[in-house]
Amino acid sequence: MPYYIGDVIQDEKKLIARTPEKFRAGGIDARLETRVSGIDTAGGAVELADGRKLPYDILVMATGTSAFVPDLPGLDLPGVVSLRNLEDAIAIKARLRDKKVRRVVIVGGGFIGLEMCESLAAANIATTIIHKDPLPANRWDAALSQMMLDELHAHGVEFVGGASARAVAEGKNAPLCVATDQGDFEGDLVLLAIGVRPDSTLARATGLKIGASGAIAVDFSQRTSIENIYAAGDCCESFHRVSRRWVNIPLGDIANKQGRVAGRTIGGKPMLFEGIVGAQSFRLFGLECAATGLSEREAAAAGFSPINNITWGSAMAPALGLRKIGLKLTADRSTGRLLGAQAVGVAGAVGRINALSVALWSGLDLDAVGWLDLAYSPPFSPSWDIIHNAAQALGRLL
Structure with missing residues (x-):
């Protein structure tokens, strides 16, 4: 939406993933400007603000976030x-x-x-x-x-x-x-x-269990604490594969995945949403800014003994010039397991954080990260990438 406000995207329709007409063409009754006042879980009905009731067999909560x-x-x-x-x-x-x-x-x-x-x-x-x-x-x-x-x-x-x-x-x-x-x-x-916070007002009034994050508690199939009610998106929690805790990180890609898991499970083709590592990024003028996993403070709160370093380098081979990038790695002092990463640079920050997200997902330690087989070409990295250098340098501090 910021890119629409700044006129980088000029047509707001390009921000609409699916119009009400497309929903209706697929047999889905999309009702806009219709406020829900309550949920009758015993009777299986959604209560509307105008007094009407919509019966349901399965209910999905996708109320998103509200601005703080x-x-x-x-x-x-x-x-x-x-x-x-x-x-x-x-x-x-x-x-x-x-x-x-x-x-x-x-x-x-x-x-x-x-x-x-x-x-x-x-x-x-x-x-x-x-x-x-x-x-x-x-x-x-x-x-x-x-x-x-x-x-x-x-x-x-x-x-x-x-x-x-x-x-x-x-x-x-x-x-x-x-x-x-x-x-x-x-x-x-x-x-x-x-900032924003999960919009769990209706969920609380309905009696759904709310997690420590303030978002709706769900299982790996997006089921809530009440039978036949699911939740997906920014309003609910996700399992963090690094901290092993249920958290709320409101990002569009997470919401999309949770929605698919809920839909397939409801439709009789069950699947699991196996969690997140918290990968996120944004652009700031000429900088790429990205992070994944736990920060040093979050790692300590999760019970780890974090150790970290910052490595400075170039996103391309030195002979071609300098494209400054900084990479911070956080690992567990006792096991050497990678816990998180942050990167900021004029180029290459997001790609490197994506690679390190895979390492976090797989539970790799610094030894493994320091020898990852990464694509090498002088316009994109030195022969020893900043990922290798950072992981090996931090490993020497264990």
Whole structure:
């Protein structure tokens, strides 16, 4: 959606995977703008807000996420928005155009906030980010987050780190002003991008078991705690193959896989969703940013004794030039098992994280990772890839 707002994608219809017409052509009764008020599990019926009931044999919960909205004064002012769905994206894009917005203040320096910076820059709109931590994308190692911060500065983005938003009010020189403990920042539009959380309100009211993450608890077939009710997507948990815990990581690829597993199981061709390793990525102007597995902090919380290192290198053979990339590996000190990886670079970061995701999925240790047979060609890597160098260097610290 940020790429639609920034006009990289100009037609919002390209963001719609399947229209109601396509659903209906396949025999599926798709009802839009229809609110569910409750679930009658004893009677097997979905209760609609208009008083009607829809009977069911099998029910699938796919309520997604809701944006986390802080408790601040002034959030009801015109021009204070959050990005939750396509309707929000369409409204934000229209406001940017119709109000001739020149500056946007973003509250939050995570994925959504950072991706929006690039989209706004493409539309020649100045941006200020207000973030509670000193560096953006705080799940990444500080050295890698510093690369992101340098990239923001190089493209004219104002980053206000270690700041807490106190209120939104009318501005003196612009329609809106965000008051923080580090000063006031004015803009024509304020975007709340603090994060999302699973929308489990209906599930809780229905009596479904809710996991420690706040999302709907499911098994490997996407069944919930109540018979004949399944859940899939951002509203439910996934099994993390590294931490061996049930977690909620709201990503589109995970949601698609869970939906397929639920559908096949309901349709009589059962299959299992065997988990995730948490692979994720985003682009920040000229940088690829990607991570997989556990961060150092997450590894410690999961009971491991984490050890880590950061290796700097090039995404291509030195004779062809330097394409800087940084790679952080985290492993278990007692076993040498790989636990997580983070990479940021002008090229090659996502591909390397994908390779390391396979290593995590398979439970490889540093010795195995250090000798992986990876595709080599000078335009894409040195003969000893940064993956090899990082794994072997960390292995020597065990």
